[in-house]
Every structure is written in structure tokens, then in C-alpha cells.
Amino acid sequence: MSNKTNYSYVGIAFIILVFGIIFVPKIVDRITNEDITRNESRSDQANTKEKEVATSELAFLNINGEPKKVPDFSFVDQNGNQITNKDYEGKVYVVEFFFTTCPSICPKMNKNLVQIQNEFKEFADFGVASFTINPGHDTTEVLKVYADNYGITNPNWHLMTGDKDAIYELANIGFNLYTGENEEVAGGFEHSGNFALIDKNGFIRSRVVAGNPLIFYNGIISEAEQKDDEGQEQQITMLKEDIAQLLQE
Known part of the structure; x- marks a missing residue:
């Protein structure tokens, strides 16, 4: 073998050695620390997935395999106008049952609803349906x-x-929201303190929590209170988030 050939091999070996010393550690380091661009891409995908999960978690209340819709109703409101379920078509709205002389939960419920009203005052397609039980x-x-x-x-x-x-x-x-007369309780009536959330097509909707639909939202505990005396957490924040989501549908 000629000296020229030997020099060529030596040169190639030297180049490989230099490449290994300089570049291999950088490649290993990049793999160990994960490629930044790839990591951001994964993060974006994860965020997108989280958003998809969040926007798909407002379930329908299914009864016998069919999504439950608000039944027809027709009553007179505080302004003397005849109001039916058709007046709420194309609107997202919250439903409650109350009475004006209620000494316990109704004032709390309606203060929470007023707060929600004020937060969505710019939305002409948001409303509330309050039915007196007295x-x-x-x-x-x-x-x-x-x-x-x-x-x-x-x-x-x-x-x-x-x-x-x-x-x-x-x-x-x-609505499967309990209402009844009871002379033994304060005010003479008892009723659910929950709110129902209705979408623009008149279907009852709710968030899915731990794989199960919430169905209704507690309307008694305020955001300021956070929890009641029994440790139950407020759901007004959750309700507002879900109203906002339905308004975008």
C-alpha cells in the first residue's frame, strides 16, 4: 500500500474523530433534552386536545336514549306578556323555580343569577326563565x-x-326539578335550588364530571362563598363557563 493511500485513510479517520468529538455530544444532548420545536408541537397538540375535550363535554340529558328537550309552556311574565318556550328559541338560557316570599334559598339563587346576567349583558341571545311556584x-x-x-x-x-x-x-x-307545597317548612313551599342550562335548540345540557353528566348546577352557593357549610363547592363559575361555550355553538 502506498504512503499516499495511508495518508488518505489517516485523513478520513481524523475527520471522523473530529466529527465524533464535536457533533455527537451535541446530537445526544439535543435528544436528551428533547428537540424544542418538536416539544412545542407536542404541547400545541396537547393544548388542542384539551380544548377539544373541553368543548365536547357539554352533554345532553338523555331520557330513554333521546336528548331531553324543554317541553312546551305558556305563562305570563312580570310585564304582562304571554311567554312561551318559542320565545327562547335561538337563545341560551338558565331555568329556575322560585317564589318571591321565599325566606331561604331563593334570594341567594337570584343574586347569583343577577351576577350571571350582568356578566353576559352584551349577549342578546342569553336569557333566564324563572317560574314561580306560588x-x-x-x-x-x-x-x-x-x-x-x-x-x-x-x-x-x-x-x-x-x-x-x-x-x-x-x-x-x-325538568325533574323537585317542587312541592309543605306547610311545615319556612315559606310553605320546598323546591330544588338547582339551575337547568338550555341550549339554543331547547335541549337541556350539562357538563360531564368524572365521566358523568352533572345534569343541573347548584344555584345557591355564590362564587364569593366558594363552599357551603357542608363543604360543597360552588358551581356558578362552572355554569358561566358552560353558558359561554353554548353561546358559541
Whole structure:
């Protein structure tokens, strides 16, 4: 073998050695610390996946395999106008059952709803449907005073009164929100302190928590309180987030 050939091999070996010394550690270091561009891409994918999960978690309330829709109703509101479920078509709205002389949970519920009203005041497609469970006392005039006292200004917030049997059927069967008379409790009536959330097509919707639909939202505990005396956490923040999501659908 010629000296020239030997020099060529030596030169090649030297180049390989230099490459190994300079570049291999950098490659190993880059792999060990993960490629930044690849890592950001994974992060973006994860964020996208999280957003997809969040926007898909508002379930329908299914009864016998069918999504439950708000049944037809027709009552008179605080302004003396006849209001039906059709007036809420194309709107996201919250449903509650209450009565104006309620000495316990109703004031808390409606203060929370007023806060929600004020947060979504720029949205013409947001509303509230409040049904009195004491229509014998809660006339349109009484409801009007109540609305003014609480600062109810949203034109899509209707406080409704009408046939008592129809209201109780709407509550107990239409929404599965318990309502009843009980002379032994303060105020003479008892009812659920939960809110129902309705989408623009009239379907009852709710967030999925731990694989199960929440169904209804606790309307009694305020964001300021955070928890009640029994340690149950407030759900008003959750409700506001889900209203915002439905408004985008």
C-alpha cells in the first residue's frame, strides 16, 4: 500500500474523530433534552386536545336514549306578556323555580343569577326563565316589583306566573326539578335550588364530571362563598363557563 493511500485513510479517520468529538455530544444532548420545536408541537397538540375535550363535554340529558328537550309552556311574565318556550328559541338560557316570599334559598339563587346576567349583558341571545311556584301570590305586579328590587334588566329574563298545576308539572316532570307545597317548612313551599342550562335548540345540557353528566348546577352557593357549610363547592363559575361555550355553538 502506498504512503499516499495511508495518508488518505489517516485523513478520513481524523475527520471522523473530529466529527465524533464535536457533533455527537451535541446530537445526544439535543435528544436528551428533547428537540424544542418538536416539544412545542407536542404541547400545541396537547393544548388542542384539551380544548377539544373541553368543548365536547357539554352533554345532553338523555331520557330513554333521546336528548331531553324543554317541553312546551305558556305563562305570563312580570310585564304582562304571554311567554312561551318559542320565545327562547335561538337563545341560551338558565331555568329556575322560585317564589318571591321565599325566606331561604331563593334570594341567594337570584343574586347569583343577577351576577350571571350582568356578566353576559352584551349577549342578546342569553336569557333566564324563572317560574314561580306560588302563583296565587306572585301576580305579574308582584313579580315586577321583585324584578326591579333585584336589578333584573335583561329583556330575556322572564319571571313567569300562571296555572299552578302546569307549573308543577313543568318543574317535576319537564325538568325533574323537585317542587312541592309543605306547610311545615319556612315559606310553605320546598323546591330544588338547582339551575337547568338550555341550549339554543331547547335541549337541556350539562357538563360531564368524572365521566358523568352533572345534569343541573347548584344555584345557591355564590362564587364569593366558594363552599357551603357542608363543604360543597360552588358551581356558578362552572355554569358561566358552560353558558359561554353554548353561546358559541
